[in-house]
Amino acid sequence: MKTEYEVVYRTHNTYEQNVREAFFSFLIQPCPDASQVVKSVAFSNSLEAEVFSHANSFGFEVMNLHTMKPFTEFEFQMKAVVEKSQPVYPLGSTLPVAEEQQLLGDHLFYLQNHLYLGFAHYTRLQESLRSKLLMRAPDQGVYDYLQALNTFIYELLEFDPEPTHVCTSANEVLKLGRGVCQDYTHLFIAIARLNKIPCRYVSGYLNQGLNLTGSAVMHAWAEAFLPGFGWQGFDPTNNLLADEHYIKAAHGSDYADCSPLKGTLKTNGSQKTSYSVKVTPCPLPETTPQPHSISSQMM
DSSP states (O other), X not given: OXXXXXXXEEEEEEEEEEEOEEXXXXXXXXXXXXXXXXEEEEEEETTOOOEEEEEOTTSOEEEEEEEOSOEEEEEEEEEEEEEEEOOOOOOSOSSOHHHHHHHXXXXXXXXXXGGGTOOOTTTOOOGGGGGGSXXXXXXOOHHHHHHHHHHHHHHHOEEOSSSOOTTOOHHHHHHHTEEOHHHHHHHHHHHHHHXXXXXXXXXXXXXXXXXXXXXXXXXXXXXXXXXXXXXXXXXXXXXXEOOTTEEEEEEESSHHHHOSEEEEEEOOSOEEEEEEEEEEEEEOOOOOOOOOOOOOOOO
């Protein structure tokens, strides 16, 4: 079963004083992968400035806009059509536990996946907090453990947008016991990496027809590497595996690699930014099989 989605991203910025020069970068475009096809994408902006793109260090398209035309208000819109299909899931543990352990401890494996095994501001956990964490048992398969970790974080935290912000770390969210999808994801990544499992941060969109937590804005979830299988998406905010209702835009080591909007401005005074996301599912029509005519020769 395939589903087609229209994804609309809008941002609206207002400035107290004239912006004399501006450079914006948007990492918001759905990316092509094994379970999704980007059928069309279009951009528009209120300044009618030219939009140009470049690939970031992870290979994802970043849309850029530069203007020297003074303004106090700026709007940007992306509209994309994406076709999603059901992703392939692993069936139980894909390798014997002993083989998984050997691979996760291999030096070459670490070098190949070091970007998703290290610890920085968002994912570094204090030693004193580790007693609160769910760690993998020696005889537990990686896939089984990650599903348990998904549930553990879902039950541990309360979804609340008030106490956290874009710079909140896994340490802080663990102490607070609440946060948003970004915080759930950073905590999942931090604990997975403590268990030597490569794990990366994913930004994207959710099917809004299911009323899942985090679907009103750009969503975040994690992708972990399963030995013998590959990368699998986990959404601890909703305690789900990433399926055909998840539309990926980009991945990176943490939020810093996936921030949807970055900019440099020449201006004074304050500014206000608001944005909205609309994801509309449009099921593709089923193809009706054509009847086959069979001719027989009379003998």
